[in-house]
Amino acid sequence: MTEQPRQLTLNAFIYPTGHHEASWRHPGSTPERLYDVTYYQDIGRTAEAAKLDAVFLADGPALRTDVRHNATYSFEPITLLTAIASVTTHLGLIATASTTYYEPYNLARLFSSLDHISGGRAGWNIVTTGTDKAAGNFGLDVHPDHATRYERAREFVDAVVKLWDSWEDDALVIDKERGIYADTRKIHPINFEGKHLKVAGPFGAARSPQGHPVLVQAGSSNDGRDFAGRYAEAIFTAHQRLSDAQAFYADIKKRAAEFGRNPDHVKVLPGISPFIGDTEAEAHALEREFNELTVVEYGLTQLENITQVSLRHLRLDEPVPLDVFGDAGTVTDNTASRKQVVANIVERDRPTLRGLLHRLAGARGHRVFAGTAEQVADTIEEWFTKGGADGFNVMPPQYPQGLEAFTAQVVPILQQRGLFRTEYTGRTLRDHFGLPRPVSQFATVSI
Amino acid sequence: MTEQPRQLTLNAFIYPTGHHEASWRHPGSTPERLYDVTYYQDIGRTAEAAKLDAVFLADGPALRTDVRHNATYSFEPITLLTAIASVTTHLGLIATASTTYYEPYNLARLFSSLDHISGGRAGWNIVTTGTDKAAGNFGLDVHPDHATRYERAREFVDAVVKLWDSWEDDALVIDKERGIYADTRKIHPINFEGKHLKVAGPFGAARSPQGHPVLVQAGSSNDGRDFAGRYAEAIFTAHQRLSDAQAFYADIKKRAAEFGRNPDHVKVLPGISPFIGDTEAEAHALEREFNELTVVEYGLTQLENITQVSLRHLRLDEPVPLDVFGDAGTVTDNTASRKQVVANIVERDRPTLRGLLHRLAGARGHRVFAGTAEQVADTIEEWFTKGGADGFNVMPPQYPQGLEAFTAQVVPILQQRGLFRTEYTGRTLRDHFGLPRPVSQFATVSI
Incomplete structure (x- = not known):
């Protein structure tokens, strides 16, 4: 196994005080x-x-x-990553941004700028935005439907990549003598x-x-998977x-491949x-400690938002009825994939x-795993070697302690x-991910 | 004069290799x-x-x-200022952004984020965008006219300031014990x-x-001045x-006041x-050195863009006819103010x-002044004490040398x-400019 040349990809998914919804209430959180x-x-x-990818x-x-x-924050992510870029040299920087609620030219500039500023470490997690609360902030009465959003998303990515490609790599001439800065051809x-x-x-x-920032995608619906197959260079997913x-x-x-x-x-x-403990029991105790800090009202609201089902008639300490979320498999709206996880x-x-609320409190439907460091490594290795993953988006229940435990x-x-690498072997996020630098679609051969 | 308590405002206007259009060709430029x-x-x-304001x-x-x-750059300005924020502690950071080609919610986030990240050093130079080349990048066949742009700009600023004000200053509660993060009232x-x-x-x-970033404005048309009088906390202007x-x-x-x-x-x-020299003659020689590096074709194109007048029939070394730019004073389109400067x-x-091309090569119609450091200080003091300015937007002909000469x-x-200050007396751009921190328009009195 130590000769395995294929390397894990490991990203740290930054989230306010941690991915556990009650993490902000923990005495150690700030x-x-x-x-x-x-x-x-x-x-x-x-x-x-720790040489993480991003x-x-x-x-x-x-x-x-x-x-x-x-606890929320709402730093605009590209500016926040720019601030992180300024204190790091190799770490990849992946920001989520919406194709539904941005103009392609503006978003292309923000990511291009991050890629230039960071020396090639930018990635764009392409989303179509799953919440209809956004619509009202952009002059719309209703959030566009799933299919329309993905139709726009495909156009959006095509346009943005064309913008990024529109200067060939050797367009900059910088000939002071002749007074030619760029070859406009x-x-x-x-x-x-x-x-x-x-x-x-x-x-x-x-x-x-x-060439252009790494394209990342996170939708699991059929439209989302199709989009991912076509464009994504990395996919975040929940299983x-x-x-x-x-x-x-x-x-x-x-x-x-298709x-x-x-x-x-x-x-x-x-x-x-x-959740990492010195023993398995300690890890489970840590998870319980966080679960006991949850606010029921908060968890219920979140679950209702995810599933679009009212749950106020249910009793907290009785089993959830099997039919309460209907037949989630046939749901086609934008909440389908996470609703299905819950069902x-x-x-x-x-x-x-x-x-159920405790299960979801950990990471909003993502996989929570409590165990020793060895056990966490084992499950990562198992998924990696058995065709379940090329790596992981690590979602520490608490920041910074959970990330420190994972990296240490x-x-x-x-x-x-x-x-996993012990040193970075390249400088860009593409280097870390083992992705080629794309050739500009406008590239011409010099004579 | 040394007892004068009123203090100059001095900003460094960053521009690729300098504000002189030929600066990139100078042997000292990079x-x-x-x-x-x-x-x-x-x-x-x-x-x-040098304790500059911004x-x-x-x-x-x-x-x-x-x-x-x-030579151009096109870093997106808010990300670039975020990178500068990371290596400074007091310097104000003012970015230009267009109300015509942004969504208010997105732009509000970018500036709010910069203000949070920098600890209160952000300023927004509000423009409506004077070039119709932008229209095609945003799905428009024609650039909106001047009056329409300003109408949208007024709405845009109103909406953005309301967004910035929508959380009262004491909305964050962060009560771990009771599980209350924010007071949603x-x-x-x-x-x-x-x-x-x-x-x-x-x-x-x-x-x-x-409270919110400092609002800056740069239009000199009647609409622009009206807008400035109503909203601007600082105005950049060319005389x-x-x-x-x-x-x-x-x-x-x-x-x-109105x-x-x-x-x-x-x-x-x-x-x-x-242009700063040890003697006046040296300063003028320096200016000539830069003017001699200009590319005539470039200057002509720029001048035609500013004035919307074809100049190809004129001879380079003959006086420009008085009527070539028409009666600039009556022009009402977006090129009016700079066209008028030229006329x-x-x-x-x-x-x-x-x-004329050499005159404009220096700073695109802004005032170029060649002299000793003492003479530069004299003219700054004269304009400042005689009701012409509260300070200056310093536009070094060459970066970084011209800024270094000015600051040294x-x-x-x-x-x-x-x-001018010898130490910062505050931490925020509002502190430097002597501006009050605005009260949220939604502020309520706690009972």
Whole structure:
């Protein structure tokens, strides 16, 4: 196993005081630092010291639900990553941004700028935004439906990549003597015209160090998977069980191949939220400690938002009825995938409502795993070697302690097993992910 | 004079290799560093070491005209300022952004984030975008007209300030014991509805250190001045002569008063591009050295863009005919103010076409001044004490050398005369500008 050349991808998914919804109430947490940029810069330094591939930021252009009972931040993610870029040298920087609620030219600039500023470490997690609360912030009465959002998303990504490609790599001449700064024959209008978007170009800046930022995607619906197969170079996904992860993994690799792409150039990265203890019992006790801090009202609201089902008639300490979420498998709206995760838990494990709330409190439907560092490493290795994952989006239940535990205790085991780098071998996020630098679609051969 | 308590405002207007259009061709310039973030971070450090109020970045969401003959960068300005924020502690950070080509919610987030990250140092230079090249990048066939742009700009600023105000300053409770993170009674929807924009709110983040970023404005048309009088806390403007600057200054202060504002809370800041020499002759020689590096084709294109007048029939070394720019004073389109500056130069000084191109090469119509450090300090003091300016937007012809000369030679003279701080007395840009922290328009009195 130590000769295994294939290497794990490991990202730290930054989340206010941690991914456990009650983490902010824990005595060790510092929610008062959530608007202090050094809090995030320190997390970036910890991730880089452990040679992680990247940090990742979620985002949505609206106030989060129920800020009464949960710590939020809403730094705009690209600026926050720029601040982290300034105190790191190798760490990848992946920001979520919405194709529904941005203009392609503006978003292309923000990511290009991050890629230039960071020396080639930017990644874009492409989302269509799953909350209709955003619509009202952008002059819309109703949130566009799922299919329309994905139709716009495809156009959006096509237009943005064309903008990034519109300066060929050798467009900059910088000939002081002749007074020629750029070879304008190598700077191309893109003249993109779709059903939803029209973008003339050319872009206002030279091509960025990675050619373009790494394209990441996180949707698990059929539209989402199709989109991922076509565009994504990395995919974040949520699975509770290896068998589900394996099926998803195989499906994504197949779709990528169908689009004529190399399946190795699509990294499948499930989330994992590890509670780490010196013994298994200690790890479980730590998880319980967090679960006992949850606010029932908050958890219920979140669950109702995810499933779009009212739950107020249920009793907390009785099993959740099997039919309460209907037949989730046939739901086609934007909440389908997470609703299905919930329905599967209910069907499989028959939890009480309180038990279900605790299950979801850990990481919003992502996999929570409590165990020793060795056990965390084991499950990571198992999923990695058995076709369930190319790596993981690590979602510590508490920041910074959970990330520090993971990097201090789990990462060294993975390194000893030859599964994870002990030094960065490249400088860009593409280098870390083992992805090629894309050639500009406008590239011409010089004569 | 040394007892004068009123203090100058001095910003460094960052521009690729300098404000002189041929600066990139100068042997001392490093256009190859324009995509290297440390180049700008070093400029920020220089500005902060001299206790300048702020750095300032221009912007437009389109490729600049004629990149063949001129060095450009197009870092997105808010990300670039975030990178500068990371290596400075007091320096103000002012970014230009367009109300025509942004969504208010997205732009509000970017500036709020910069204000949080920098600890209260953000400023927004509000522009409506004067180039119709941008329209095609945003799906429009034609650039909206001047009046429509300003109508949208007023709505845009109203909506954005409401978003910034929507969390009262004491909305964050962070009571771990009771499980209450925020007091949602102090987080307000804004329900903004205008002719062009509709924004529901509330905002996704807590109110930022300055209450909101400093509002800056740069338009000199009648609409622009009206807008400035109503909203701007600082105004960048271009004047060649003290008498013009005085008239503008008086007009702006009067308009601010008419809107019920304190005229002292609107800083009027003309641009000045100083060539500094040990002797006056050396300073003029330096200016000539740069002018001789200009590319005629580039200057002509720029002048045609500014004035919307074809000039190809004119001879380079003959005087520009008086009527070539028509009656600029009556022009009402978006090029009016800069066209008028050009027409005034022609009328007053009767330059040859080459001479006019050289005049404009220095700082695109802003005032170029060649002299000793003492003479630069003298003219700054004269405009400041005679009602022409509250300070200056310093536009070094060459970066970083021109800024270094200004901070090393001119700033100490102004400090000796008691006109400029020797230490920062506050931490925020509002502190430096002497502006009050605005109260949230949603603020309620606690019972």
